[in-house]
Amino acid sequence: MPLEPAITDLDRLKDHPAIATLLAWNDKAVAGAKFDRQELSVYVVREFIRDACENLKNQGLINFLSDLTCADYYPREPRFELAYHLLSHQRKERIRLKVRLAADDAVVESITSVWPSANFFERELFDLFGIHFLGHPHLKRIMMPEDWEGHPLRKDYPVEGYR
Amino acid sequence: MAHLDDSVAVAPLPDTEQENTMILNMGPQHPSTHGVLRLVLEIDGEQIIRLMPDIGFLHTGIEKTCEAKFYQQVVPLTDRIDYLCPMVNNLCYVLAAEKLLGMEIPPRAQWIRVMLAELQRISSHLVWLGTHALDLGAMSVFLYCFREREDLLRIYEMVSGQRMMTSYFRIGGLALDPPLGFFESVKKFLDMFEERIDEYENLLTGNRIFIDRLKGVAHLSIEDAIALGVTGPALRASGVDWDLRRDMPYCGYENFKFKVPTSQDGDVWARYACRIEELRQSREIAKQALEGLPEGPTKADMPKVVLPDREKMKTQMEALIYHFKIVTEGFTVPPGEVYQAIESPRGEMGYYIVSDGTAKPMRVHMRSPSFANLQALTTMCEGRLIADVVAAIGSIDIVLGEIDR
Numbered sequence: 226m227p228l229e230p231a232i233t234d235l236d237r238l239k240d241h242p243a244i245a246t247l248l249a250w251n252d253k254a255v256a257g258a259k260f261d262r263q264e265l266s267v268y269v270v271r272e273f274i275r276d277a278c279e280n281l282k283n284q285g286l287i288n289f290l291s292d293l294t295c296a297d298y299y300p301r302e303p304r305f306e307l308a309y310h311l312l313s314h315q316r317k318e319r320i321r322l323k324v325r326l327a328a329d330d331a332v333v334e335s336i337t338s339v340w341p342s343a344n345f346f347e348r349e350l351f352d353l354f355g356i357h358f359l360g361h362p363h364l365k366r367i368m369m370p371e372d373w374e375g376h377p378l379r380k381d382y383p384v385e386g387y388r
Numbered sequence: 389m390a391h392l393d394d395s396v397a398v399a400p401l402p403d404t405e406q407e408n409t410m411i412l413n414m415g416p417q418h419p420s421t422h423g424v425l426r427l428v429l430e431i432d433g434e435q436i437i438r439l440m441p442d443i444g445f446l447h448t449g450i451e452k453t454c455e456a457k458f459y460q461q462v463v464p465l466t467d468r469i470d471y472l473c474p475m476v477n478n479l480c481y482v483l484a485a486e487k488l489l490g491m492e493i494p495p496r497a498q499w500i501r502v503m504l505a506e507l508q509r510i511s512s513h514l515v516w517l518g519t520h521a522l523d524l525g526a527m528s529v530f531l532y533c534f535r536e537r538e539d540l541l542r543i544y545e546m547v548s549g550q551r552m553m554t555s556y557f558r559i560g561g562l563a564l565d566p567p568l569g570f571f572e573s574v575k576k577f578l579d580m581f582e583e584r585i586d587e588y589e590n591l592l593t594g595n596r597i598f599i600d601r602l603k604g605v606a607h608l609s610i611e612d613a614i615a616l617g618v619t620g621p622a623l624r625a626s627g628v629d630w631d632l633r634r635d636m637p638y639c640g641y642e643n644f645k646f647k648v649p650t651s652q653d654g655d656v657w658a659r660y661a662c663r664i665e666e667l668r669q670s671r672e673i674a675k676q677a678l679e680g681l682p683e684g685p686t687k688a689d690m691p692k693v694v695l696p697d698r699e700k701m702k703t704q705m706e707a708l709i710y711h712f713k714i715v716t717e718g719f720t721v722p723p724g725e726v727y728q729a730i731e732s733p734r735g736e737m738g739y740y741i742v743s744d745g746t747a748k749p750m751r752v753h754m755r756s757p758s759f760a761n762l763q764a765l766t767t768m769c770e771g772r773l774i775a776d777v778v779a780a781i782g783s784i785d786i787v788l789g790e791i792d793r
Contacts, residue, residue, distance in 0.1 A: 228490035228722060261724050262487055289614055291729065292755035296742045308740060310727050310755070314614075314630050321727065342617025345763050353451075368447040368792060377452055384456045 231261035241265060243286050243320045250280050256325075266308075266321040274324050275334040275360075278309065282339060287311040287320065290336070293346035295354050299380035303327040305356060309336070326356065335361040353378040409437055412774075416445050420523040420778045423788030425762075431774065439769045439777070441762050446792035454752035458718030459485055460559055460695075462752060467553040469754055470790040472515050473508040475501075475544075476732045477790075478557040481752075483638055484728035484739040485559045488721050489693060497561040497686040498640040503574065503677035504547070504556065505639075506670040510581070511540040512733040513667050520660070520782035521592060524601050529591050536584055539577050546570050560694035561687035571678060578675050585667050593664075602657040606768035606780035609654060616767060617760035620735025621666060622784050624650045625658035632731040639730075643680075644673050656783040663785075666733075693719045718747030727755075734758055734785055756790035 238244055238258045244267055247255050254273035259266040269277050281287040292310040305326040312319050324333060335358035336343045347358045348367040355376035358364055366373065375382055414427040421427065424445035430438040450469060454462045466481045467474035479501055486493060518533030541551040547566050548556035556563050592598050608618065613626035623630060631648040633641045649665035651658035687694045695714055696707035713719075723745040729738035735757030742751040761784045768780045 231724065262490070262726055264726060266725075290617055291736060292727070292738055292740065292753070294740055294753040294755070296725075296751040296753075298750075308725070308727075310738070310740070314628065314635075317635050319636075319727065319729075340617065341615050342760055342763060345759060366444075368444040370444075377449060382452075384452060 228262065231259055233257070233259050238265070243267065243281060246281065246284050246286055247277055251276075264319065264321060266323050268323045268325065271324050271326065271333055274307075274309070274322065275336050275339065277322065278311070278336050278339045281311065281320075286316070287313050289314060290340040290342050290346075291319070293336075293343055293350070295350050295356060295378075297354065297378065297380045299328075304380075305331055305354065307333065307350070307356070331355060332357045332359060334359050337361055352376070355379065408432060414777065420519075421781060422519060422786060425781075425786070425788055425791075427765075427777065429774070429777070434773045434775075436769050436772055436774065436777065439766050441765060443762070443788070443791050446788050448793070450793045451752055451754065454749055456748065458747050459721060459749060460714070460718065462749065463558060464553065464555045466754075467555055468789060469756065469793060470512075470732065470734070470737070470758075470787050471552060472787055473505075473512040473733050474552060474554050475504050475508045475556060476512075476730065476737065477754075478555060479505050479639065480728060480730045480732070480737050480739050482557045482559050483730065484726050484741050485721070486688075487726045487728055488724060488741060488743055489559070489690075490722075491560060491688050491690060491693070493561055493639075493688055494685045495640065495682045496684045497688075499677045499681050500562060500566065500686065501557060501639055502641060502644065503674050503681075504544075506674040506677070507540055507543065507574070507577075509670045509733045510667055510674075511537050513663050513670075514540075516663065516733075516782070516785045517588060517667075520779075520785075521598070523778045523782050524598060526592065526595070526598060529588060532584070532588060532591070536577075536581065543570070543573050543577065546573060558687075558694070560690055561685070565686050571681070574674070574678055578671055578678065581671050582668070585664065585671075589664065592660075599657070601775075601779055602660055602783075603655060605656045605776050606772065606783060607653075607655050608764055608768055612767050613654070613764065616764040618735070618764045618784075619757050619760065620731070620733070620785075621662045622659055622761055622764070623735065624648065625662045626654040627652045632729055632736060636729070638728070644676050646673050656779050659783040720745060720747050721749075729755070732757055734787065734790075735761060737790075754790065754793060756793065758784075758786040758788075758791045762786055762791060 235258050254270050256270050257268040289312040291312045295307050298304050303325040307324040309322040347361050350356045351364050352366040352368050409430050409432050412429040415421040416424040416426040426442040428440045450465050466477040469477050514533040514537045518530035521529035544554050545551045548554040608626050610627045613623050629650050646669045649662045691710045696711050700707040701711050721743040723743050725742045727740045729736050738755035740753040741749050744750040769777050
């Protein structure tokens with residue numbers, strides 16, 4: 226299957242149930258959308274991510290948090306893009322919510338109150354990317370030693386470490 | 389009141405006035421934590437008040453290393469994540485990379501991938517069964533399981549030259565067509581294996597001590613399982629009928645017929661029963677793959693991405709050029725991001741790859757099932773006895789390599 230060009234026009238994607246639900250709930254929360262390689266990504270404004278997750282969960286569109294991770298687009302700003310991979314067991318469908326974060330303000334609300342499984346994922350991102358999650362019950366390093374300096378998965382952190 | 393010092397990377401103790409509690413370290417060098425897992429237990433006598441897993445002892449920065457490698461060089465790194473089923477990890481990575489590239493894989497390669505992935509599931513479950521029983525005091529099962537696992541390791545060695553770190557699946561297909569005598573070995577194993585499962589069950593399923601140690605222990609409700617991100621046999625044992633192989637098929641799994649075992653009990657026994665049934669179903673799938681194996685090439689026709697055959701390199705100029713270019717400069721991948729999830733023996737194994745259009749991935753993230761499943765251990769064990777922790781750890785079947793990455 227040759228690659229089809231990505232659809233990035235929100236108007237063409239707004240009929241998708243997840244996007245329709247989010248737009249009906251709060252049209253200021255959706256910053257954009259992308260349909261690429263059979264995967265749907267929805268860009269959500271940072272302030273609304275927890276409520277957006279809760280809303281999708283309460284509407285029955287999503288019931289499971291598969292994965293929560295981040296990519297560093299350094300030196301571009303905003304450099305961090307969080308990716309929330311959500312799954313619906315009933316509808317057999319995945320949605321990716323994305324949140325952009327700037328380097329000097331890498332703070333976002335924790336979704337542990339929606340899915341407790343986010344606990345370890347958010348701790349991992351705090352440890353390896355230095356992203357702060359407000360309202361997380363126990364935000365401490367998980368992989369690296371407690372006294373480690375720096376955040377290894379950031380792009381400006383050398384692969385072989387600081388010598 | 390006992391307390392932990394601040395350097396411990398676990399949650400602070402609540403300000404309760406509980407007297408007579410004790411902090412107990414289990415691991416990182418404990419035989420039944422299945423690797424370097426440290427558990428901090430707050431106990432009152434034999435009863436567990438709180439349990440906190442402390443991980444990271446095996447962190448090797450694989451995700452960071454991937455960013456410095458060409459796409460094809462990442463494959464051997466994925467072997468080392470979940471070392472009990474390396475080919476399943478290979479499969480997940482190559483599927484994600486192929487999705488990024490928009491490649492089509494020949495059916496023969498897909499069916500061999502399915503066959504090997506199911507054999508890996510069997511060998512991984514055999515390690516689980518052996519160590520789980522060993523933890524609970526049944527030593528002979530361990531020896532029986534490793535006898536069959538040895539046969540499987542020989543099969544992997546035959547096909548890839550390695551017993552464990554196989555790297556046999558490549559972006560675009562397989563490294564090589566399987567050697568002569570390979571399919572006969574697989575057939576011999578599958579024919580023999582059915583009665584071997586009965587043998588394990590004879591030793592365990594009716595065993596009074598084993599039943600007493602497992603039944604009703606470490607219960608996990610369906611709501612907790614979903615909230616805590618549990619996947620795989622542990623999720624199915626809690627009553628969710630969900631298997632990515634059937635519900636979101638990948639790699640041609642839609643062509644195979646198999647049952648997905650579930651249970652409503654949610655205890656250690658239910659997880660045991662689900663995995664034993666999965667051994668039978670995996671054998672069934674591997675058998676179907678072997679019997680219906682299509683003929684044809686085992687590599688996709690994409691010379692800029694897939695290494696040419698050795699023979700072609702010696703006779704064709706273009707093949708030699710492509711080989712040189714792929715090995716020295718890698719191949720570029722169109723920008724984008726994909727998340728590919730597959731059903732590993734432990735649950736949902738997912739690879740999230742971001743490409744920026746160069747020959748090296750910008751970000752490779754592994755969603756490892758053990759990492760999420762481990763979070764459920766606290767819920768399973770609190771309020772129970774220390775001996776039950778051993779049963780609970782065995783029942784979620786964690787591999788520390790993929791937890792810490």
